[in-house]
Amino acid sequence: MCDACGCGDTTIVPVEVHARLLEHNDRGAAHNREHFRRHDLTAINLMGSPGAGKTALLEATARHLGGSRRLTALAGDLATERDAVRLRTAGIASSAITTGQTCHLDAEMVHRALHDGIWPGADYLFIENVGNLVCPAIYDLGQEANVVALSVTEGEDKPLKYPVMFRHADLVVLTKTDLLPVLDFDRRALEDALACVIPEPRLIALSARSGEGIDAWVAWLEGRRSVIAAAAS
């Protein structure tokens, strides 16, 4: 296409900077994890595309539990405290983390936000990550589990196209199933796609709107929490 464009002449990929950053993040995540375990706080890193229904899932979780568990959340977004406000309205003690231009949360942001003191005595801390199916996957926050929310309107091929995110998932939550009757969604195709990138995929389909499947999701959370408690004792 061109003879003298110079592309590729300059080494711009800051590999060593990136490695240093991740190493620093891992130390912060280990530190967070220590705190979470000491305080018997089950921390869940909830990831997914913008509009996948992460906040609605947490609202539905609070409705389902009806006060039987103390829930807290950190809501990550580039701007606004809207999700934190929604979550507080739902009865979940929440702080916002606004990242500016940053496309993911990191361990240090979570650590700083915990200074807001929402967590003492809580059973769960949901860390609602910035809506993004790429970058959040590689930053450990100290969580006990990674959950990826994927809405039925996003299509069945997302695990194939965003394999890094799904490979890091302990659970995939298929959201907005109330819309299935008006979509050409092939659940089998999604399961096949997941099986390509996760050895033992775990999938729960649910609708925050209708409440369908929320019981299975809460049972998964409680199971995860009891496994952690058993390991600690």
Next chain:
Amino acid sequence: MCDACGCGDTTIVPVEVHARLLEHNDRGAAHNREHFRRHDLTAINLMGSPGAGKTALLEATARHLGGSRRLTALAGDLATERDAVRLRTAGIASSAITTGQTCHLDAEMVHRALHDGIWPGADYLFIENVGNLVCPAIYDLGQEANVVALSVTEGEDKPLKYPVMFRHADLVVLTKTDLLPVLDFDRRALEDALACVIPEPRLIALSARSGEGIDAWVAWLEGRRSVIAAAAS
């Protein structure tokens, strides 16, 4: 929360590296733009969340134009050539750009992909960016216009929560309007949100499935192309 965690002691934000990277990218974008203009190729950077309906929009565009324009596309994804295959099936000469772990396209990736030679004699080049409502916004690719696809299922508040992306948009395309009857979507709330981040928001609502609004979208494209042609002559 802790006395000796060491957070904040190490300067890890590689500001100077990032600035150098963007500067390098801008040079590449200017170079691409020169090529596009010399060859009368209208390049559109199409961005949006995963599953926002970017590929479906391009398929519907090809159906609407029915061969009256020569369309080409670059389909950016972390993995797979699925979108490029879909676009070729729709009659759009297309190459895939697979980015691995990278969450956006940059000018150099676009430049390299153009060596595949899909563009000579074409009228339009659609650069379908990686599905991501954050990072792609800050990388100029040499395009004539930025278009952001937002689906009705993602919610009205996305411009407020992802202001950087919407601030860079020449046009916002509201996709999947065929789903409106089953959603509680408030178009006025979206317009208000857009008005907060864009001085003169331009919004076209459409459905790739039903074809509603595709004529307005194609008219916008053609208008944009004629403005560029007028400026060049």
